[in-house]
Amino acid sequence: MKPKGKLKIPAVRVTSDDCSISIGQVMEDGEITVPGTPYHVHVGEWIEVMPVIAVKEVMQLSRLQQGGGEGGVLGESLGQLCQELSKRLLAWNWTDLMGEKMEQPYNRPDILENLSADELLWLVNATSEQEKPEARKKDSESLENTSLGMGRSQ
Numbered sequence: 001m002k003p004k005g006k007l008k009i010p011a012v013r014v015t016s017d018d019c020s021i022s023i024g025q026v027m028e029d030g031e032i033t034v035p036g037t038p039y040h041v042h043v044g045e046w047i048e049v050m051p052v053i054a055v056k057e058v059m060q061l062s063r064l065q066q067g068g069g070e071g072g073v074l075g076e077s078l079g080q081l082c083q084e085l086s087k088r089l090l091a092w093n094w095t096d097l098m099g100e101k102m103e104q105p106y107n108r109p110d111i112l113e114n115l116s117a118d119e120l121l122w123l124v125n126a127t128s129e130q131e132k133p134e135a136r137k138k139d140s141e142s143l144e145n146t147s148l149g150m151g152r153s154q
Contacts, residue, residue: 003090003106011090012051014129016042019122041119042094049127050088057084061124081124082109088127 017040025036060081089105089112096102105111112120 007050007090009050009052011048013046013048014126016045016047016092016094016122016126019119019126021116021118041097045094046092047089047094047123047126048091050090053088053128054084057081057088060084061128078120079109079113082112082120085109085123085127086112089123 019042020038020040022036022038024034025032026034060077086105086107086109091104091106092102094102103111112123115123
């Protein structure tokens, strides 16, 4: 489902070529000890994002960065993050790991909840980058090399 109304600010298109899933990654005490093998599963694909982040999404990110607490709290925080992120993730041409076209993510947190942790982390970073002043100055075509500012070890 795509947004029904007319956007008041332009959406930003970000290429997903650098989104990867690591297979065989090993973590010990919150640190990656074996990086695993990265598979770039969205080469040639893109996302369209509303380049404004809501305070509620910032709060969820902050909770997750602080550790999230017990499993139930962590799961709730991730669910709420998917809810907020789905409001800004307007469209994409992503395919799943079988190469099938995925449903549109706008207002569909359930779609985001079915992604791998690596894909969700990439989306969080790619959409958060749009809030930084240097990203606002660039046009959507120059955003091909989106950095993963949060990193996996946080």
